Amino acid sequence: xxxxxxxxxxxxxxxxxxxxxxxxxxxxxxxxxxxxxxxxxxxxxxxxxxxxxxxxxxxxxxxxxxxxxxxxxxxxxxxxxxxxxxxxxxxxxxxxxxxxxxxxxxxxxxxxxxxxxxxxxxxxxxxxxxxxxxxxxxxxxxxxxxxxxxxxxxxxxxxxxxxxxxxxxxxxxxxxxxxxxxxxxxxxxxxxxxxxxxxxxxxxxxxxxxxxxxxxxxxxxxxxxxxxxxxxxxxxxxxxxxxxxxxxxxxxxxxxxxxxxxxxxxxxxxxxxxxxxxxxxxxxxxxxxxxxxxxxxxxxxxxxxxxxxxxxxxxxxxxxxxxxxxxxxxxxxxxxxxxxxxxxxxxxxxxxxxxxxxxxx
Numbered sequence: 001x002x003x004x005x006x007x008x009x010x011x012x013x014x015x016x017x018x019x020x021x022x023x024x025x026x027x028x029x030x031x032x033x034x035x036x037x038x039x040x041x042x043x044x045x046x047x048x049x050x051x052x053x054x055x056x057x058x059x060x061x062x063x064x065x066x067x068x069x070x071x072x073x074x075x076x077x078x079x080x081x082x083x084x085x086x087x088x089x090x091x092x093x094x095x096x097x098x099x100x101x102x103x104x105x106x107x108x109x110x111x112x113x114x115x116x117x118x119x120x121x122x123x124x125x126x127x128x129x130x131x132x133x134x135x136x137x138x139x140x141x142x143x144x145x146x147x148x149x150x151x152x153x154x155x156x157x158x159x160x161x162x163x164x165x166x167x168x169x170x171x172x173x174x175x176x177x178x179x180x181x182x183x184x185x186x187x188x189x190x191x192x193x194x195x196x197x198x199x200x201x202x203x204x205x206x207x208x209x210x211x212x213x214x215x216x217x218x219x220x221x222x223x224x225x226x227x228x229x230x231x232x233x234x235x236x237x238x239x240x241x242x243x244x245x246x247x248x249x250x251x252x253x254x255x256x257x258x259x260x261x262x263x264x265x266x267x268x269x270x271x272x273x274x275x276x277x278x279x280x281x282x283x284x285x286x287x288x289x290x291x292x293x294x295x296x297x298x299x300x301x302x303x304x305x306x307x308x309x310x311x312x313x314x315x316x317x318x319x320x321x322x323x324x325x326x327x328x329x330x331x332x333x334x335x336x337x338x339x340x341x342x343x344x345x346x347x348x349x350x351x352x353x354x355x356x357x358x359x360x361x
Contacts, residue, residue, distance in 0.1 A: 059155060074244070091109075095234055098224070105138050115134075116129060164183075259353055316357065
């Protein structure tokens, strides 16, 4: 029944999606009202996550049905230490194509990203609390983003286009109790980060993020090769033929590669030629080799108060005098970078970039 339900909804999607978006009045209250028996009729977005039929069994198990495939980028965007599980769904008979090292997704693609916290990070799969699930749906004209907030009983997630703030408590890896105010972005804020040439676009499904091995239920396989074997991707010519990025958390790998991977996944969606910070001249992609574009001895274009008392984005050998680490190490509005997606400082990330800058001659 789950399989039939999801396929029925997605077969209708392309015909009715744009009409549904145009005619639907977004709610102004803090909680979306929903029908007790919501039907998967293709009039997206649904008000309950369960209506899509992505998962089997108890919803909070996040056990995907056969048509929903897990994926994982090599390096993960920092979001207040939350853990994440990710999946994608393609409509029946549709596949993505890989051209010029860029993945083009078919209409009807849905990217599913779950954010959760274990009660104790030393036992990450025990007593976890799912905070939100974000869907990105590729409609006829553009990608659309929809945040779903989970209830306290962990039985359902409800569409909440206005976003929200949720208090989360947990025990960290060091055994210390932590409390944070997790921010669920509103629907319009999604474009702040998911911005490519002024259009909404996914972040974590680039070729360089996915061109590495992932453990599935019954095998270990390169993700893009696995997609190809499933008939979900065409154009992949083997791991060596395409760019690949490392996991910045792997301390056995070279420091400079780890730093570039960190900057790419956390910063380059804005700081790239196609991002909203393109006018800054600071391009933080993993393959950037021009020292000036990386910020070395570069005066910021318009940092304002964000620069503090410092003159250059990066001062080689002097991380504590560099604007990049100054902004990463702050949560103050107008200073903190990235601007959205965190309310805490990523201490490990800051230390990584500091070590990288201090290693420069």
